[in-house]
Amino acid sequence: MSVSTDPKQNHLLASLPVEDFKRIELHLKLVTFKLGDVLHESGGSIHAVYFPITAIVSKLNLLADGGSAEIAVIGNEGVVGMALFMGGETTTNRAVVQSAGIAYRLSSKIIKDEFTRGGPMQHLLLRFTQALMTQMTQTAICNRHHSVDQQLCRWLLLSLDRLASNELVMTQELIANMLGVRREGVTEAAGKLQQANLIAYSRGHITVVDRKGLEDRCCECYAVVKTECDRLLPDRIAE
């Protein structure tokens, strides 16, 4: 098996004890996602959870008038579809692929059974859920108090942390949807970052040149989320 499709590239799966992993191993289905694929709709039923390996997934809230805002981003540190084991079955947000890649799918029944055991899997899923809540709440206050410039930095850094390379495939239009601002606002903010030699981009490809510079320019929100994720989540293989 090639390293790049190893389920244990997902941090949650990686930190499961052997016996627990063995139990679900056969049920894990490799799936490939491309940019824009929808894992589940807002209000739609959820049939499985997904453990991203190289894919990155955005949770987007939507408004009746077409407005939107990303409320969290999930990569190989976590899992998509928590509403299944939380008991709600659906959520009021859409899960959409922000960066193409692969993930492992686990069907509704299997993940629920596993969660109900109350073992390491439950423990991991709950801690991840709390990390996700931190991201959501920090997004809320960031939306309230910080400039588009700062939020773009936060967004780039959060995405970068979940990516193997330093290049994002993402148009300014899409970033604007994520941040819930106008496309022109992103153009302007991105222009500033480019002038400052922090990023370089062209037609949907953004390359982060100076990561440290982005962090300096960013609001505190990124650091809050990062610190809390590091605290709550396993960062590599246990055992």
Added chain:
Amino acid sequence: MSVSTDPKQNHLLASLPVEDFKRIELHLKLVTFKLGDVLHESGGSIHAVYFPITAIVSKLNLLADGGSAEIAVIGNEGVVGMALFMGGETTTNRAVVQSAGIAYRLSSKIIKDEFTRGGPMQHLLLRFTQALMTQMTQTAICNRHHSVDQQLCRWLLLSLDRLASNELVMTQELIANMLGVRREGVTEAAGKLQQANLIAYSRGHITVVDRKGLEDRCCECYAVVKTECDRLLPDRIAE
């Protein structure tokens, strides 16, 4: 026992099966909170969970520069201190009393044991957590897209739903802290609502006169949260 101090005034406690309730009943400690009391600090350790009866609690995120924003409000439909059973032990937000009243306290050990059982209590707590996440995410998008006027309506309605009377004890200054806006912004928005005969207030006492009118004036965010809470949470005594 007077009706007003019955633990079963809390919807979660009320919908526990008899045997599960009996097990924790003796450990429930009645506590009285006044406006501004802090249940736990941002980043501080949490020693107990609280089931509000008449009290209302705000979850507030804070910024280094003093900025703040309410990310959720919890009344007798829920519980404060989820980080305990989620495994994180602390959260990055402050829980502060927004409306004076009583609550029942359950110590760390008891609630954890109860949660670990995997029975009805776990089930209820998880569903409540998901309802709370809905509130958080809707707050995030509301902060991004809606006016102070609309947000004030949302805030009033969410508070009202958790209150026995139609009078809130709350200065405009405090509301401003919750919404993360200037006090003057609240004065202006509240002035409009008063002129429209939807509310009446004076020196820290707000009376809602026309609830329906508030709903009409509000953004969709209130309805989204309300609908999801109704779906996920028990609304009265089970058995």
Added chain:
DNA sequence: AAGCGTCTGTACGCCATCGAACAGAGCTAT
């Protein structure tokens, strides 16, 4: 009843973001 502190009302200039409209630049397909 006088005094003081708290709460609310109002005004003004400033700035970030919005909305709309359009120009240019770079792929890609035929």
Added chain:
DNA sequence: ATAGCTCTGTTCGATGGCGTACAGACGCTT
């Protein structure tokens, strides 16, 4: 190489919320 589409850059007026400053109103205390 030409046409057409997507993506990015720029402009301009409008506007909502911010920061600051101050004035009036209410109510508690002495």
